[in-house]
Amino acid sequence: MSDGLTEGQVAPAEGDVPLLAARDLWKAFGATQALRGVSLTIAPGEIHGLCGQNGAGKSTLVKILTGLVRPDQGAISFQGREVRFARPADAQAAGIAVVDQELSVVPALTVAENVRLGAQDTPFFVRKRKADANVTAILERVGIGDIRPDTRLETLSMPLRQLVEIARLLDRNAQLLILDEPTASLSRGDSLIVFAALRELVSRGHSVLYVSHRLDEVLDLCDKITVLRDGQLVAMHEIAEINHQKLVRLIVGEDGTRAMAEGAANAAHRSNRATHAGHEREIVIERVSLPPALTSFSYRIQPGEVVGLAGQVGSGATEILRSLGGLEPDALVDVTCDGKALRLRKPADAIAAGIYFVSNDRQTEGLFLSRSIETNLVGTRLRLLSKLGFVRTGKARRLAASLAERVVVRGARLSADAADLSGGNQQKVFIGRTLDASRNRLLLLDEPTRGVDVGGRAEIHNLIRNACAEGTSVVFSSGESDEVLALADTIITLKAGEVVAVHARAEMTEESLLAETTGTVGPAEVSVGV
Amino acid sequence: MASRSDAPALAADDVTGAGMHAAEHRRPLLRGGPAYLPGVLAVTVGLTILLVFGAITPGFLTVANGKAILLSASIVGVLAIGETFVMISGSLFSLSIAQIAAATAMIYLPALRYGIGAAILIALALAVALNAVQGSMIGWWRANPIIVTIAIGSLTEGGAMVISGNRNIYPPEGNTKFMFILKNVGGISVSTYLFLFVGLVAAIVMSRTRFGMQLYMMGDNRRAARAAGLPVANLTIGAFVAAGLCAGVAGLMLAAISGQAQSSLAGNSTYDAIAAALVGGSAVTGGRGSIGRTVLGAIVIAAVTDLALQRGYNEGAQLVVKGVLVFVAVLLVRFAGRSGTRTA
Numbered sequence: 069m070s071d072g073l074t075e076g077q078v079a080p081a082e083g084d085v086p087l088l089a090a091r092d093l094w095k096a097f098g099a100t101q102a103l104r105g106v107s108l109t110i111a112p113g114e115i116h117g118l119c120g121q122n123g124a125g126k127s128t129l130v131k132i133l134t135g136l137v138r139p140d141q142g143a144i145s146f147q148g149r150e151v152r153f154a155r156p157a158d159a160q161a162a163g164i165a166v167v168d169q170e171l172s173v174v175p176a177l178t179v180a181e182n183v184r185l186g187a188q189d190t191p192f193f194v195r196k197r198k199a200d201a202n203v204t205a206i207l208e209r210v211g212i213g214d215i216r217p218d219t220r221l222e223t224l225s226m227p228l229r230q231l232v233e234i235a236r237l238l239d240r241n242a243q244l245l246i247l248d249e250p251t252a253s254l255s256r257g258d259s260l261i262v263f264a265a266l267r268e269l270v271s272r273g274h275s276v277l278y279v280s281h282r283l284d285e286v287l288d289l290c291d292k293i294t295v296l297r298d299g300q301l302v303a304m305h306e307i308a309e310i311n312h313q314k315l316v317r318l319i320v321g322e323d324g325t326r327a328m329a330e331g332a333a334n335a336a337h338r339s340n341r342a343t344h345a346g347h348e349r350e351i352v353i354e355r356v357s358l359p360p361a362l363t364s365f366s367y368r369i370q371p372g373e374v375v376g377l378a379g380q381v382g383s384g385a386t387e388i389l390r391s392l393g394g395l396e397p398d399a400l401v402d403v404t405c406d407g408k409a410l411r412l413r414k415p416a417d418a419i420a421a422g423i424y425f426v427s428n429d430r431q432t433e434g435l436f437l438s439r440s441i442e443t444n445l446v447g448t449r450l451r452l453l454s455k456l457g458f459v460r461t462g463k464a465r466r467l468a469a470s471l472a473e474r475v476v477v478r479g480a481r482l483s484a485d486a487a488d489l490s491g492g493n494q495q496k497v498f499i500g501r502t503l504d505a506s507r508n509r510l511l512l513l514d515e516p517t518r519g520v521d522v523g524g525r526a527e528i529h530n531l532i533r534n535a536c537a538e539g540t541s542v543v544f545s546s547g548e549s550d551e552v553l554a555l556a557d558t559i560i561t562l563k564a565g566e567v568v569a570v571h572a573r574a575e576m577t578e579e580s581l582l583a584e585t586t587g588t589v590g591p592a593e594v595s596v597g598v
Numbered sequence: 599m600a601s602r603s604d605a606p607a608l609a610a611d612d613v614t615g616a617g618m619h620a621a622e623h624r625r626p627l628l629r630g631g632p633a634y635l636p637g638v639l640a641v642t643v644g645l646t647i648l649l650v651f652g653a654i655t656p657g658f659l660t661v662a663n664g665k666a667i668l669l670s671a672s673i674v675g676v677l678a679i680g681e682t683f684v685m686i687s688g689s690l691f692s693l694s695i696a697q698i699a700a701a702t703a704m705i706y707l708p709a710l711r712y713g714i715g716a717a718i719l720i721a722l723a724l725a726v727a728l729n730a731v732q733g734s735m736i737g738w739w740r741a742n743p744i745i746v747t748i749a750i751g752s753l754t755e756g757g758a759m760v761i762s763g764n765r766n767i768y769p770p771e772g773n774t775k776f777m778f779i780l781k782n783v784g785g786i787s788v789s790t791y792l793f794l795f796v797g798l799v800a801a802i803v804m805s806r807t808r809f810g811m812q813l814y815m816m817g818d819n820r821r822a823a824r825a826a827g828l829p830v831a832n833l834t835i836g837a838f839v840a841a842g843l844c845a846g847v848a849g850l851m852l853a854a855i856s857g858q859a860q861s862s863l864a865g866n867s868t869y870d871a872i873a874a875a876l877v878g879g880s881a882v883t884g885g886r887g888s889i890g891r892t893v894l895g896a897i898v899i900a901a902v903t904d905l906a907l908q909r910g911y912n913e914g915a916q917l918v919v920k921g922v923l924v925f926v927a928v929l930l931v932r933f934a935g936r937s938g939t940r941t942a
Binding site: 393395414415416418419420425427432433434435436438439441443447448450451454457458459461501 | 807808809811812814815818819821822823824825826827828829834884886
């Protein structure tokens with residue numbers, strides 16, 4: 069289909085010239101081939117869904133389209149013209165704009181000021197009435213023309229703020245809007261407001277590329293759906309040709325389920341271990357709640373048990389882990405350990421109780437990047453390594469060396485900066501820092517292998533298994549179903565801040581997992597299929 | 599706010615690793631070097647310039663002049679050591695240490711009537727208490743260090759003026775014991791020994807103790823330090839208390855040199871102290887710096903000032919030279935980059 073489009077200037081008179089045609093895009097990051105010949109075509113006035121698991125290549129594709137990353141190979145034409153984006157500003161100038169999960173509107177400014185924020189064509193003296201009329205005209209395009217331009221943004225709800233952000237992009241003349249998980253932080257009702265606006269928008273000739281893990285929303289909203297897997301284009305379907313079940317299968321792939329069956333054999337011998345331990349050793353999470361992101365969660369964890377929290381962005385899994393780790397002072401946390409109620413208001417409380425949290429963001433909330441690897445490994449337990457306030461350097465060095473060996477940090481001097489390590493090794497150091505069998509009761513790992521290559525991933529999985537063999541309990545979250553299935557004894561599926569179901573590992577397949585976390589089966593909804 | 603400031607720059611990217619790729623383009627100029635490289639470079643550049651100009655300035659490269667430089671570096675040097683604690687801890691810097699030093703001197707001289715030992719204890723206790731207040735506000739409430747230290751600095755100076763009736767404070771009649779700081783031992787003044795001694799103790803604290811190592815970690819990444827269970831509030835207070843002790847010692851030295859005290863005794867020395875720490879390669883964003891290099895920084899600044907004097911430059915030219923020195927140091931720190939952006 070792309071052959072007819074490769075000639076740069078296609079006659080614009082033709083009605084079916086696509087707004088965007090990306091052809092045969094390839095991109096590698098180091099040894100990782102992120103995209104392998106992906107093509108994508110978006111027509112004017114179309115809402116196009118982009119689906120795939122984490123690591124399927126969605127983000128890379130979006131980054132190429134928005135000029136953040138340059139493809140190794142391939143071509144993009146936009147509005148019938150060949151384009152090459154060297155930087156994000158080029159893509160914006162051409163008319164491609166992205167709405168991130170993190171809004172870039174300013175709550176303290178008015179709606180009008182936000183819409184005009186950063187506009188190049190603002191005159192030195194603003195004629196307010198005329199400017200307001202222009203703003204209103206733009207707001208109308210997303211169906212919120214009744215909002216007064218001088219309303220302060222902070223008085224508006226989250227979905228409306230999102231629409232104001234979209235309005236600003238329209239003011240910058242955006243033709244194609246890319247929305248990356250726009251509803252991750254929105255409730256169902258709020259999402260509907262955004263969807264209505266998007267439909268209004270496409271009826272006026274704009275196009276939308278909608279990236280989401282929430283398959284029910286994609287099926288509800290989009291005209292066409294493109295599915296990526298392992299950096300390759302799997303399928304492109306009209307909405308009428310596809311249903312939820314089929315979409316899940318496309319995303320997971322034929323061999324996805326088979327590979328997981330093999331992982332099950334590995335996990336099977338561990339599944340009984342949890343039950344033999346005495347009940348007095350269990351950690352009872354009576355209730356964790358952090359509205360609005362997390363409604364409520366409770367669970368009894370056995371020593372040595374691995375609990376996998378499976379969910380997509382905005383599922384509440386991160387909030388559960390952060391709250392238990394003492395990082396969310398506003399959370400309601402009711403946990404008893406050995407029959408005693410724990411107070412978990414700050415990280416130091418959790419650590420005193422043997423509960424260690426490993427953030428999903430090792431760079432800002434984990435490592436001390438300009439300190440040595442050695443400091444990173446032992447720096448948080450200096451109390452055990454010092455006498456009268458003086459650190460016993462020999463002892464510290466030996467502990468660091470043994471930890472480095474245990475977490476398999478290869479090819480690095482321990483005196484080198486942690487910043488010099490690869491992402492995978494950094495993550496291993498981060499996890500290794502918390503390992504101490506005599507103190508560990510519960511490890512909380514938020515996306516423990518995010519941004520880690522396959523080899524590092526297997527090693528991190530082994531670290532976790534070894535910790536469990538020593539009696540430490542683990543609760544981890546992962547957006548990747550194969551990781552959950554490979555590692556967890558118990559799988560808890562979450563969606564929009566609520567528990568969908570609790571399963572023993574053996575009950576789950578990649579398909580059933582994806583179905584539960586993306587929304588066909590849910591507590592508030594009628595169960596349909598899968 | 600201190601830790602927030604560097605958080606966005608380190609934003610982790612998603613699984614594709616594209617962020618890491620992008621980071622490679624931002625690799626610092628002096629890439630891969632150890633963290634102390636910029637400081638060492640700054641001091642080396644300073645020393646080279648000094649030696650070149652010193653060689654052509656008669657009377658500069660002499661033992662006597664060297665001693666004079668050390669003596670004039672001592673007060674600012676001790677204050678700079680105090681600033682280094684605060685800078686490494688990630689609470690920017692303190693803008694009140696000159697006022698604290700002056701207040702210390704003002705309580706020290708009258709207190710001499712209780713004996714010199716008691717007077718020193720009383721004076722240092724005041725300096726520590728004033729800084730503990732600042733550290734508590736910054737550590738517990740996450741108050742902005744600049745605002746807190748400006749406010750406490752004004753309060754201290756103003757309070758001292760009100761209490762003293764804006765008069766000069768003198769020691770009790772005939773009491774000259776406090777002048778011991780000016781004595782020469784083995785041809786070098788006690789003031790210089792005191793400076794080097796404070797530097798040695800501070801260097802040991804920063805490199806060998808749990809407090810020092812935790813201070814570096816907190817300065818490097820406060821959020822991570824908190825998440826790892828380090829006592830971030832107490833560490834911040836500790837950094838300010840250490841700075842207070844240094845300001846107190848500087849106050850004792852000032853009192854001895856002036857023989858009297860008033861609220862503006864320490865003049866602009868806050869800025870000189872910050873400049874010395876910067877020339878030594880400390881970063882106001884935290885986690886970077888060392889006591890040893892701050893000591894060198896203070897000596898380099900004193901030497902440059904001395905050189906400018908010997909060459910007959912006026913005060914304006916001296917200030918310009920000092921400014922250039924700080925500027926070069928900051929640039930070096932900047933281009934050596936925060937290693938946080940390195941991801942290889």
